[in-house]
Amino acid sequence: MPSWLARQLAEVMLGTFHAEKSSFPLGPELVGNELAEETWLGTYQTGPDYFYRFVKRKGGYWLERPNRDPVEIEWEAGAVYHEINDPAFKQHFDYDSTGRLQVTAYYPTHDPYSLQRVTGIEGKQDYSPWLGTYRDTDSGAVWQIVAGRRGEIEALRGDRKMSVKQYIPNQLLVGGFRVEATPPEEGNIDTLWVSSSRLHRVKFERIED
Structure with missing residues (x-):
């Protein structure tokens, strides 16, 4: 819990x-x-x-x-x-x-x-490095992080759409999930680590859309 x-x-x-x-x-x-x-x-x-x-x-x-x-x-x-x-x-x-x-x-x-x-998140954020499709190679589960209509981002997990909040760097809160990433020096994020009350740092890797 x-x-x-x-x-x-x-x-x-x-x-x-x-x-x-x-x-x-x-x-x-x-x-x-x-x-x-x-x-x-x-x-x-x-x-x-x-x-x-x-x-x-x-x-x-x-x-x-x-x-x-x-x-x-x-x-x-x-x-x-x-x-x-x-x-x-x-x-x-x-x-x-x-x-x-x-x-x-x-x-x-x-x-x-x-x-x-x-160090918190202040002001308008650049979410572009997060956008894309990620897959858990063990289970085959797929997450998508997409741009919303008002500059925010949303997460898609199957047919489920979830709002995304970011309050500290390199971490998103998606419903009951915590999504972490190590940002690259340049370009897009390649790997997500997803945790919840039942999951601990499950690895999702970026795939081509």
């Missing part, structure tokens, strides 16, 4: 039961100093498939996560923010032992967990 799904199920199933009393930390013991927005806005990741992306739009701050609707957050105190519609969900920004910026999430139904700052 993907880590994001496990967290989502825990929040839904245990939220009511633990609403009044929680054995988990509800926030940091030591609150750091407030950070300038240009310092903390951006993308944070833990593991290969879960990330937070903090953006500013519509005059406010928003948190984007895989397979979840964006939520609006606001400043609480120091380096702590919380979700406007669910203030128990807090995010605290600080630096880890290596000096890397991180965000730690707190909620009454689970242990805190931290995500480290990564």
Whole structure:
């Protein structure tokens, strides 16, 4: 089961039961100093498939996560923010032992967990190196990555069409799949590595269309 799904199920199933009393930390013991927005806005990741992306739009701050609707957050105190519609969900920004910026999430139904700052995707992207047809030589399964009508890309797997999101370099999120690639110095991507809750880095190689 993907880590994001496990967290989502825990929040839904245990939220009511633990609403009044929680054995988990509800926030940091030591609150750091407030950070300038240009310092903390951006993308944070833990593991290969879960990330937070903090953006500013519509005059406010928003948190984007895989397979979840964006939520609006606001400043609480120091380096702590919380979700406007669910203030128990807090995010605290600080630096880890290596000096890397991180965000730690707190909620009454689970242990805190931290995500480290990564180089995210900003602005319009050039998806052309991804476009093409790829085949798993073991199973014969075929994926196509094609251009959409509005500059985005889509993935075709048999008769199934799936939307594609990209938040960090060299990785696509396609439905419940994570698609990774090592970009060549020039030209198109030749190999995709596809993972999911049931698959681990299955190799797909580019074939001629």
